[in-house]
Amino acid sequence: MERQWWHNKAAYQIWPKSFYDSNGDGVGDLPGITAKLDYLKDLGVDIIWLSPVYQSPLADQGYDISDYQAIDPRFGTMEDMDRLLEEARKRDIRLVMDLVVNHCSDEHIWFKKAVEDPEGPYGQYFYFRxxxxxxxxxNWRGYFGGSAWSLVPGQSDLYYLHLFHEKQPDLNWENPALRREIYNMINWWLDKGVAGFRIDAIVNIKKDLAFRDYPADRPDGLSDCRRMLSEPGVAEGLGEFLEEMKRETFAPHKAFTVGEVFDTDPARLAEFIGPEGHFSTMFDFAPTCLGKDAQGWARAKQPTTTQYRDACFGSQRQAAGVGFLANIIENHDEPRGVSQYLPKDAQDSEQAKTCLATASVLLRGIPFLYQGQELGMTNTRFERIEDVDDVSTHGEYAACLALGLTEAQALDACAQYSRDNARTPVQWTDGENAGFTTGTPWIGVNPNYTRINAREQQARPDSVLNWYKKLLALRKDPRWEEALVWGDCEPVMEEEEGLMAYRRTGGGKTLLVVCNLSELPRSLALSGTIRQVLLNNQEGGPQPGFDRYAAQPWQAVVLELEQ
Known part of the structure; x- marks a missing residue:
């Protein structure tokens, strides 16, 4: 595999609205991000994935774009964006934008013109039927619940397709004129200095144009729109679009791209992330899919740490010899990772949090952290559904009620799985509003900010924050880089429930990562003699010269073994 500049990097996702507010209006902004670049550099971040800051009515928090080449005033100005790019460049940090081209906003000029003249050229930019x-x-159901079709304004029997929010009309990729508009926009940003894109919901751009009904899978009589994506021919057509986009935009700029790709046939993984793949990398969503149910959050179950391990290892095996995955614990669409993957009685344990961090960050692939993850931020608690902003959560709440849950039970389900768990403000200090803003936050701050915050953790050597710094530094250390970046990843000791252990080998070095993701102490026999202990999140444990040790609950160690 040809080595690329991004293979040995660490990435960090910023949800701008909740990162840091520089002007006291309660909304995070671009100057706020610029103000925290030194914090990110110190953490070990090389790539920032910036969630949408484009002009938008924010029906879906910026993933409904009304102007792709303008900054929404809530977040600042284009001059602020240029300064962020410049200041990031000074620190050798590259900026990746969110590319949202399955749909736009119903307030985009394209859709307005389409509504004015459905039979005209802009009517062909969308799916009007x-x-x-x-x-x-x-009878397709959209991702946020309800029909994926809404009436075109001013029409009585003409509908437009929106797989997401009704204010997010899907763009018709079958139209070459539409694709050319998109490619021009992508190149405009790349020419400005953006290093690449995280590519949103991209598997949805190819539709089954027969628009057929499918068997209902919920009491609402609708069928999940993802059923359509499995139709023969849809995946093949998707590849043609992605290759054209790469050829016209990414390839000439040597851009870094990470795809949001679900339900990929493992046999086709190389088409996406192989040496000639559509993208540089793609997210490993296998762990995030654990416990989910077609009936929605009412039937979802929290995964065990063994299931988490098995999902990660399954993805590692599929990607071996193919390409790099982007490894995540959480993102803006998921609950907080420590609240999702750790047992309830371990979610306040810093040792458990650092153990989970170690298990993920040192896998083969590119580690992607989400803002606040490095602090061990947890899910919050919603007392009323009115306190929830997320449109998806409101849809799932309604689905829970339709399945017979009480309002309290439905709210409990939303508290566990809501996307707003990840969207509460970053907890910078134990001061007012967690140091996020001097104004009124756009969404409530998690009350535990007095215990969990960056200022306290920066000053404490054994904090979650400082552990993440150690992990990212170890991965880039020239002594271990051959093993931890480009080397093989071999799962071991899989017979042990709740234990996630794997060997990383390369450059003549063998490293063993052992994470006891359980409350049980255990005696472990290793596959070799310990040469040195590189990291240990607890006192005691493995010692050089031995080939076994007693692993304590939630203990994470990184060992170099004798050859």
Whole structure:
């Protein structure tokens, strides 16, 4: 595999609205990000993935874009963006934007012109279809619940497709004129100095144009729109679009790209992240899919740490010899990782949090941290559904009620799985509003900020924050880089429940990562003699010269073994 500049980097996702507010209006902004670049550099971040800051009505928090080449005033100005790019460059940090091109906003000029003249050229930028027997064209359910079709404004039987929010009309990628508009926009940003893109919801750009009905899978009589994506021919057509986009934009700029790709056939992984793949990398969503249910959050179950391990190892095996995955514990669409993967009685344990961090960061692939993850931020608690901003959570709340749950039970489900758990403000200090803003935060701060915050952890050597610094520094250390970046990843001791252990080998070095993701102490026999202990999140444990040790609950160690 040809080595690329991004292979040995660490990435960090910023949700701008909740990162840091520089002007006291309660909303995070671009100057706020610039102000925290030194913090990110000290953490060990090389790539920032910036969630949408484009002009938007924020029906879906910026993933409904009304102007791709303008900054929303809530976040600042284009001059602020240029300064962020410049200051990041000074620190050798590259900026990756969010590319949202499956859909735009219904306030985009393209959609406004399409509504004015559905038969005109802009009507072909979207999927406009006649209804069927007084109903929408087909029974697809959108990702946020409800029909994926809404009436075109001013029309009585003409619908537009929106797989997400009704204010997010899907763009018709079958139209070459639309694709050319998108490619021009991508190149405009790359020419400005953006290093690449995280590519949102990209598997959805190819539709089954038959728009057929499928068997209902919930009491609402609708069928999950993802059923359509599995139709023969859809995946093949997707590849043609992605290759054209790469050829016209990414490849000439040598851009770094990370795809949001779900449900990929392992046999086709090379098409996405192989040496000639559509993208540089793609997220490993296998762990995030654990415990989910077609009926929604009402039937979801929290995964065990063994299931988490097995999902990670399954992905590692699939990607071996193919390419690099982007490894995540959490992101803006998921609950907080420590609240999702750790047992309830371990979610306040810093040792458990550092153990989970170690298990993920040192896998083969590119570690992607999400803001606040490095502090061990947890889920929050919503007392009322009115306290929830996220449109997806409101849809799931309604689905829970439809399945017979009480309002309290439905709220409990939302408290566990809501995307707003990841969108509460970053907890910088134990001061007012967690140091996020001098104004009123746009969404409530997690009350535990007085215990969990960056200022306290920066001053404490054994904090979660300082452990993440050690992990990222170890991965880049020239002595271990051959093993921890480009080397093989071999799972070991898989017969042990709740234990996640793997060997990283390369450059004549063998490292063993052992994470006891359980409350049980255990005696472990190793596959070799310990040469040295590189990291240990607890006192005691493995010693050089031995080939076994007693692993304590939630103990994480990184060992060099004798050859």
């Amino acid at each position: 006649k209804g069927k027997n007084g109903n929408p064209p087909c």
